[in-house]
Amino acid sequence: MKANILVIDNEESIRFSFHRFLEAEGHNVATAKTYLEALARMDETEFDVIFADIFLEDGWGIDILEEVASRKIKTRVIIMTAYPSSETIKASSRMQAVDYLTKPLRQEGLLYSVNKALKPMQCGEDDGADPLAVSEQPIP
Numbered sequence: 835m836k837a838n839i840l841v842i843d844n845e846e847s848i849r850f851s852f853h854r855f856l857e858a859e860g861h862n863v864a865t866a867k868t869y870l871e872a873l874a875r876m877d878e879t880e881f882d883v884i885f886a887d888i889f890l891e892d893g894w895g896i897d898i899l900e901e902v903a904s905r906k907i908k909t910r911v912i913i914m915t916a917y918p919s920s921e922t923i924k925a926s927s928r929m930q931a932v933d934y935l936t937k938p939l940r941q942e943g944l945l946y947s948v949n950k951a952l953k954p955m956q957c958g959e960d961d962g963a964d965p966l967a968v969s970e971q972p973i974p
Contacts, residue, residue, distance in 0.1 A: 835952050837882035841865045842872040842898060843914075844891050848937075852885060855941050856948065869893025873901065881909050883932075883951045888915035888922050896922070899929035910951035914939065 839861050841852040849865040856863045864879060866872035869892045872884075884902070886895035895913045902909050913926045916937040926934050932951045935943065 835955065836860050836862065837948070837952055837955075838862045838879055839864070839948070840872065840875055840879075840881045840884045842867075842869075842885065842890065842895070843887040844868070844889070845887075848887070852944065855944055859945060859948075861948070867891070869897055872898060876901065876905075880907065882955060883948055884909055884911045886911055886913055888913060888917070896925050896929060899926065899931055903929065908955075910955075912947050912951060 839856055841849050841856075841863065842865070843849050843852075844867055846867075849867070853863045853865055864875050864881075866875050869890045872886070872890075875881075876884075884898060886898040888895040890897075895911075895915070899911050899913070902911055910932040911929075912933040912935060913922070913931045914935040914937060915922060918934070918936050923934055933947045935947060
């Protein structure tokens with residue numbers, strides 16, 4: 835399934851790498867450096883999957899989950915961080931993040947997480963996000 839994916843991270847190398855990996859898999863990929871830039875992208879395009887870093891220059895990845903919920907859209911959100919904590923894991927789960935990835939990430943883990951997020955859509959199950967599963971597979 836070809837998906838529209840948004841990658842939100844303040845690190846250019848992460849945005850570049852994710853864009854390259856995901857586009858090579860046939861997905862349409864957009865990136866954003868900040869929370870406000872991400873909101874603008876979300877106004878322009880309907881995304882199937884959003885990767886959101888916990889720490890953004892002007893907000894939090896959890897804010898993206900809240901925005902998706904308030905807009906009542908079917909977008910699957912994957913939270914990622916280099917600094918995992920029980921608080922952010924709980925908040926991500928409560929807000930129905932599909933996955934919680936710990937940086938550094940490996941390409942295989944990234945692609946696995948995307949496929950996991952898209953699987954309910956492929957099967958016609960679009961009534962909410964999958965339960966949160968913590969993934970700690972680094973991506974080279």
